Amino acid sequence: MSVRTALITGASGSLGHQICRQLHRHAETVIVHASTPASARAARVRLIRTGWEPGRIHAVSADFRRLSEVARLAADIRRHHPTLDLLVNGAGAITAPGFTPDGIDTTFQVNYVAPYALTRLLAPALNAVSGRVVTLTSAAHRDARLNPDRPGTDLRRPAEAFKQAHLALVMFSRTLARCSQRRITAVAVHPGVIHTGSFATVHGAGGLPAADGSAHVMHAVGLSGAHAHGSYFEGLLPGPLSAQAADDNAGLRLWQATAALIGWDYTGCRLPGWRPTDRADAPAAAGMAEGAARRPGPHGRP
């Protein structure tokens, strides 16, 4: 597997850093994302120390607690990198209870709504080269249920929001594969329980080294054929989906409801037999395979 341009979100984190290290042999240019400019710059410096040539690493930042930053990040990336071969959605965190300036549960936004928005805003660059999207999620998605028509509601604790976000990510990845009509390859992967980051907060002691987790992600990055189309992996093997994660109709409803949550009045997905429930959406549904929707919402234009 070799790619020209890869974007890794959460590249300052344990798994993100290891993934970037492993991409050294496979990617010409890697765009490393973190929540702040300082964190992204530090991630870049750490990678240069491991042997990455400075000209091959670009540092970018966006705080996923602000969708305006996600939209700005996507616009910057599309300006400098009109094509994107690989997007690894790796940023995530369990945050303090509360809501973002966008009015969404913070943990749910950082872990799901922001990656949803970023991926969709980058769809034209991904479509242009039949790119692939690998989304980090977890087996904890099976402990959650969500309302696909009202995502991000009824979240009592950040840990619950985190699990629902991971369920939403699995559903999003599967729907992305369907909506993009095979122009984008989408895989969701549970990297294993790694004793770092947010998962250490949830699970306490134990867990795999980050290098093992990143090897699982790299396996997902390298998948091809049917395995790479809307699949869900746990480690190196296809993983069991919860009933809701496997529900295609729920996935489409979630796709649409998340667009509405962000303030987009289109879904950008047109599948045979599927009718957007929001009338305003119908004329603007452009289909991600075509790579663009027509009307900008408050948080950018996919």
Ligand SMILES: NC(=O)c1ccc[n+]([C@@H]2O[C@H](COP(=O)([O-])OP(=O)(O)OC[C@H]3O[C@@H](n4cnc5c(N)ncnc54)[C@H](OP(=O)(O)O)[C@@H]3O)[C@@H](O)[C@H]2O)c1
């Ligand atoms: N570790 C596990 O066992 C495990 C298992 C299953 C799935 N996962 C998933 O894998 C991903 C990486 O996990 P990890 O353990 O490597 O996490 P980590 O070490 O805590 O790193 C988290 C990354 O997300 C970024 N991030 C945090 N808050 C952000 C925000 N508000 N806006 C933008 N970026 C933000 C961090 O950037 P800063 O450094 O700038 O804050 C950092 O790069 C997460 O999505 C996690 O849910 C992990």
